Amino acid sequence: DAKTTQPPSMDCAEGRAANLPCNHSTISGNEYVYWxxxxxxxxxxxxIHGLKNNETNEMASLIITEDRKSSTLILPHATLRDTAxxxxxxxxxxxxxxxxxxxxSLTVIP
Amino acid sequence: DSGVTxxxxxxxxxxxxxxxxxxxxxxxxxxxxxxxxxxxxxxQFLIQYYNGEERAKGNILERFSAQQFPDxxxxxxxxxxxxxDSALYFCASSFRxxxxxxxxxxxxxxxxxxx
Numbered sequence: 001d002a003k004t005t006q007p008p009s010m011d012c013a014e015g016r017a018a019n020l021p022c023n024h025s026t027i028s029g030n031e032y033v034y035w036x037x038x039x040x041x042x043x044x045x046x047x048i049h050g051l052k053n054n055e056t057n058e059m060a061s062l063i064i065t066e067d068r069k070s071s072t073l074i075l076p077h078a079t080l081r082d083t084a085x086x087x088x089x090x091x092x093x094x095x096x097x098x099x100x101x102x103x104x105s106l107t108v109i110p
Numbered sequence: 111d112s113g114v115t116x117x118x119x120x121x122x123x124x125x126x127x128x129x130x131x132x133x134x135x136x137x138x139x140x141x142x143x144x145x146x147x148x149x150x151x152x153x154q155f156l157i158q159y160y161n162g163e164e165r166a167k168g169n170i171l172e173r174f175s176a177q178q179f180p181d182x183x184x185x186x187x188x189x190x191x192x193x194x195d196s197a198l199y200f201c202a203s204s205f206r207x208x209x210x211x212x213x214x215x216x217x218x219x220x221x222x223x224x225x
Contacts, residue, residue: 044200097166
């Protein structure tokens with residue numbers, strides 16, 4: 001499975017967009033990029049995933065570069081409740097096992 | 111609420127003991143995954159079952175075993191417990207194991223403390 005690299009921590013002002021980067025330079029053509037977040041010690045929460053095209057849902061947008069070697073998760077209007085550890089995961093199309101890295105600890109500041 | 115349930119919520123036991131953690135997947139999901147989260151190791155994939163059969167193994171110790179029953183609930187058995195087994199254990203479920211719409215939904219976890 002492709003390894004991901006994320007900054008260990010980031011801050012974001014409440015109401016502003018939070019842009020969380022992820023590098024996955026060894027990603028293969030059939031590997032999806034998934035984003036999850038974990039608030040305190042709760043179970044990880046699914047946010048969004050994509051293969052090649054940019055994706056948007058009610059929670060966030062996912063921007064994947066054309067060469068697929070990196071992606072950015074965008075929370076358009078961060079709130080205090082978005083403070084969490086965000087994990088970027090690259091998953092092979094078959095098997096569906098997730099290998100979590102260390103993630104980015106996002107702190108939303110009032 | 112993800113729809114995945116795990117019991118018990120907390121478990122305190124002694125070294126050398128054996129415990130069983132239980133997971134009920136979301137209605138309709140066929141695949142169950144177990145993960146361990148400890149302070150020094152992060153979230154680690156342990157094992158996956160699909161429709162009653164083992165599908166993949168990750169960093170699961172030989173002292174640990176799991177199974178998925180015909181009603182699709184799963185149990186994770188941890189034996190000869192050591193202090194280092196203290197961790198949060200998460201179960202997740204998904205409908206498929208490949209393709210696009212196969213995101214995993216995680217339960218609230220079981221916190222195991224080994225004294």
